[in-house]
Every structure is written in C-alpha cells, then in structure tokens.
Amino acid sequence: MQYRDVHEAAFTDRWPGLEFVRTSRTSAGERTPRFDAEAELTRQWTKAVTAASFTPRSTTAPSPARRAAEAIVAELLPRMNAQPDRWAGKTGAQDRLLLLGLAARTLAAAADNVQLSERDWASAVGLTRDVVTSRLKVLIQQGWIARVQRSAGPWAAVWRIGRPGGGKQRSGAVFSAELEQRLQGELEHARxxxxxxxxxxxxxxxxxxxxxxxxxxxxxxxxxxxxxxxxxxxxxxxxxxxxxxxxxxxxxxxxxxxxxxxxxxGVTGAHADRVRLYRLQSAVFVWWFTTRYQPERSDALAEWGMFPTPDEAENVHPVDIALAYGVTSTGPPVQATTWGAAMAAQERHREHDPGSWWELVAATRAALPAPDMLLAPHQWAATAA
Missing domain, CATH: 1.10.10 (Arc Repressor Mutant, subunit A)
Incomplete structure (x- = not known):
C-alpha cells in the first residue's frame, strides 16, 4: 500500500481498524476526534515505513489456498482474452467487468468459493445492482461463473469462477504480480x-x-x-x-x-454516493431481519429501535426519504413506505457516527442465523446448482 491508499482507507472508507488515527481514547473510556488526524496518520505512516525498512524480507511462500486462487485467476484471464468477441458491445463490457470483479475477490479471499452480494459486486466494478442482477444470469448460463449457494436473508450468495472441463484443464498461464496489478488497475479505473x-x-x-x-x-x-x-x-x-x-x-x-x-x-462523488446508498439498503435489510429473528437481544435494536410500521412510515416526511435515496426533493414526493422510512432512519444514524454505524451493521449481521438456517427447504437441493 502507498500513503494515498492508507489515507483513503482511514478517511474515505473509514476502516474500523484505523479508528485510532481518527480519534483518541479519553480518560472516561470514550473516543473523541483528534485535533489533527492527518498529522497522526503521517506520524504513524512514517513509523511503519521505518520499521519496514529494518525488517528482513520474508521468504515464506504463499499459502496453498492463495496459490490455488492465483491458478484459477491465471487460467481465467487468458481464456477471456482468447474470446474478444464475447466482450463486444455494452453488455459484453459489463460481463467482462463482472468477471474481473469476481477474479479480484477470489484473490483477496484466497479461496475458490467467495461470498459476494450483488451490491458489493456492483460497487467493486462501477456498475449498478440492476445490471449485475441481469448479467449474472447470462454468465451462469454460459458457464463463466457458478453459484455455489443461493443468498439467504441478509447473507450473500456464494460464487466461484467457472472451470471448463470440470476444472481439470489448465492453460499453462502463470500468475504474476504484474497480472494482479493490471487487474486491480482496471477495476480502479472502472470505479x-x-x-x-x-x-x-x-x-x-x-x-x-x-x-x-x-x-x-x-x-x-x-x-x-x-x-x-x-x-x-x-x-x-x-x-x-x-x-x-x-x-x-x-x-x-x-x-x-x-x-x-x-x-x-458534474459527477464528482457519484460512485461514493452509490456505495453509500447500497450500504444503507444492506443496513435496512439487516435491520428487518434483526427485528424478525432477534427482537429481544440486539444492540442494533437498542440503538435503532424496532423496524418502522406502516403507520410510522406515514409520519416520515417525503423529503427525508428522498434525501436518503439520494434523489431530488424537487420532483414528485417519494411514497412513504416502511422501506423508505427505514432508509431515512438509517441515514440519520449513519450521519451521526459513520464508523460505528457500519461496525454495528456488520456485528448485527454476524449475530443472525447462518445462511443454511434461513434457506427455505425447497432451496436446499438447489444450493450447489
């Protein structure tokens, strides 16, 4: 990572692990914003660079799981390049980005099967969720990707890169750092x-x-x-x-x-706005499931309250709902549905404390029943389809 990557992780993406850069702990055990968080990040970065310069290079080889993931990606990319006509036109370009996004997630997870939601997939490759939903069907039909397990409740589906010939064929391509750099660079440009x-x-x-x-x-x-x-x-x-x-x-x-x-x-911040919207939608989905499955023992419900009812939704101003969705408030009023009211409520919580808000969403999702507990019986046999 370079300094700009750490800066973006600390102040734009607000990684929870970098909270100590943004805030400091008080004597009362609480956290307060630092007077100069930028200076603190620079100080910590300098310490890290100095420590790294005195640390001998590790000769440890990549783990077997990482090598397996690298082999899968190294086989996929030449196979894609060998069929340029497949990626022609608008839909072909979209399909290509989706495959590159799955390849990047496979490398990051060091696993052949990865859990990936449509919203996260869209955010990773600069597309919309609607596009991802429609194009995944085509990629599945053509064998480029396979769905190992269906989504269940707030848990994303599990995917893997398709392997022609049952995974026994190999192109002979060798994975390299340059290959990964090109892959990540192309996805960065797409976002x-x-x-x-x-x-x-x-x-x-x-x-x-x-x-x-x-x-x-x-x-x-x-x-x-x-x-x-x-x-x-x-x-x-x-x-x-x-x-x-x-x-x-x-x-x-x-x-x-x-x-x-x-x-x-005039589109500065458009990608960040879409990421924010998809995070809000995920938070609302987790909130709904938490209200349904864990109404008595949830830190999230203690802070957010119960999921809005239709009567409560009627009391939410349409402009608040419009702002939560990121649409203009000058057009026709947005219908006050329970989903819209929940979006508006989550937006208020997010603005109050963005870092701890997303941490609470993640912790709440992790406390919910596992995907196999939420799957309906008729879906069990189809999870490996």
Whole structure:
C-alpha cells in the first residue's frame, strides 16, 4: 500500500481498524476526534515505513489456498482474452467487468468459493445492482461463473469462477504480480466517477482504455468493441470535451485527469454516493431481519429501535426519504413506505457516527442465523446448482 491508499482507507472508507488515527481514547473510556488526524496518520505512516525498512524480507511462500486462487485467476484471464468477441458491445463490457470483479475477490479471499452480494459486486466494478442482477444470469448460463449457494436473508450468495472441463484443464498461464496489478488497475479505473456521465458510461470506459493502450483508428476501435463507428466517434468526442482525449485520438491517463473530468461533467462523488446508498439498503435489510429473528437481544435494536410500521412510515416526511435515496426533493414526493422510512432512519444514524454505524451493521449481521438456517427447504437441493 502507498500513503494515498492508507489515507483513503482511514478517511474515505473509514476502516474500523484505523479508528485510532481518527480519534483518541479519553480518560472516561470514550473516543473523541483528534485535533489533527492527518498529522497522526503521517506520524504513524512514517513509523511503519521505518520499521519496514529494518525488517528482513520474508521468504515464506504463499499459502496453498492463495496459490490455488492465483491458478484459477491465471487460467481465467487468458481464456477471456482468447474470446474478444464475447466482450463486444455494452453488455459484453459489463460481463467482462463482472468477471474481473469476481477474479479480484477470489484473490483477496484466497479461496475458490467467495461470498459476494450483488451490491458489493456492483460497487467493486462501477456498475449498478440492476445490471449485475441481469448479467449474472447470462454468465451462469454460459458457464463463466457458478453459484455455489443461493443468498439467504441478509447473507450473500456464494460464487466461484467457472472451470471448463470440470476444472481439470489448465492453460499453462502463470500468475504474476504484474497480472494482479493490471487487474486491480482496471477495476480502479472502472470505479472512477467520470463514467457516470451520461455521454460516456461503460462503452466510454472501454474506448478510453483502448486509446490509452495503443494508437488505434476509429474503425479499429469499433471492430474491437463490436459497435458502430458512429458510437466510437461520439465517445471520443465526449472524452475530448472532458479533457480525457486529444483530437488525434490519444487518451490522457492518471487519477488527477479522471478527477478533473468528473468535476467538469458534474459527477464528482457519484460512485461514493452509490456505495453509500447500497450500504444503507444492506443496513435496512439487516435491520428487518434483526427485528424478525432477534427482537429481544440486539444492540442494533437498542440503538435503532424496532423496524418502522406502516403507520410510522406515514409520519416520515417525503423529503427525508428522498434525501436518503439520494434523489431530488424537487420532483414528485417519494411514497412513504416502511422501506423508505427505514432508509431515512438509517441515514440519520449513519450521519451521526459513520464508523460505528457500519461496525454495528456488520456485528448485527454476524449475530443472525447462518445462511443454511434461513434457506427455505425447497432451496436446499438447489444450493450447489
């Protein structure tokens, strides 16, 4: 990790393990915000770098589970590259991102079977949950991925990368740090705010990636992406208008370029807003299940109260619900459903204490019954389908 990665983890993603950077413990056993959290992070980073410089490199080899995960990913990526026509068009580009997202999660978990919700999947690859839901069906049918276990209540489904020939075939590809770096870099680019601009989207991302890698004509880009030349010209024109490409077809790269383009397009923070919305939705789902399964012994219910009733929802102002969903409050009022009221309530709790709020959501989910306890009997036989 570099300093900017730790900074983002501490102050943007607000990792619970870095709470000591943001706050300090008082004599009463409580935590209070630090006067200069940035300086504390710099001090701790300097200590870590100094300690690392005096620490001899470990010769420990990766664990067998990690090596197995690396082999799966090393086999997948060449197989994807060998079928460029499969990733043509808008849906093909979306399918490609979903596979890359599953490959990254497989490496991170060092396991061939990984638990991954549709919302987390969408957040990891810069797509919407609706797109993930529709495209997963196609990838399952074609054997690119397999669902090991269905989702149950607030527990996500378990997935694995599809293995042609029952997993006995191997392409001979070797996993490397460069391969993982390219994978992570592509997913990082996909999560950039600029692709939320209506004139770009996932096809704009693919055009920008191709122009960043080599000099290609409009016809060559169109042939590789499986779209018409007019679509490519429109995307290039949009990239030029946001300062991401020149008139000669050369693309500009870098985080700062992407950030400036997002500011110019008026979509700065769009990805973070979507992540926030999906976290709120997950929290509401956990809240509902907690009210149903653990109404007597839950720290979450002690802080949040019971899940709203229809009568309580009617008393929630539509503007509060609209703000919780991140939609404009100037349009038609949002219907005051129990789900909307719960979203508004969770947004208030999140704003009050974002760090401990998500920790409480995670702890509450972990205290709920295991997935196999929540599955209906008719789903048991289908979990390995």
């Amino acid at each position: 950039a705010d600029i692709w939320h601009a209506r004139s770009l989207g996932v096809l704009g991302l693919r055009v920008w990636e191709l122009l960043s890698s080599e000099r290609l004509s409009v016809k060559q880009v169109a042939a590789r992406l499986g779209v018409c030349a007019a679509t490519v010209r429109n995307k290039i024109a949009a990239l030029q208008s946001y300062g991401l490409a020149t008139s000669s077809g050369r693309a500009y790269q870098g985080r700062s370029r992407l950030a400036r383009a997002a500011a110019l397009a």
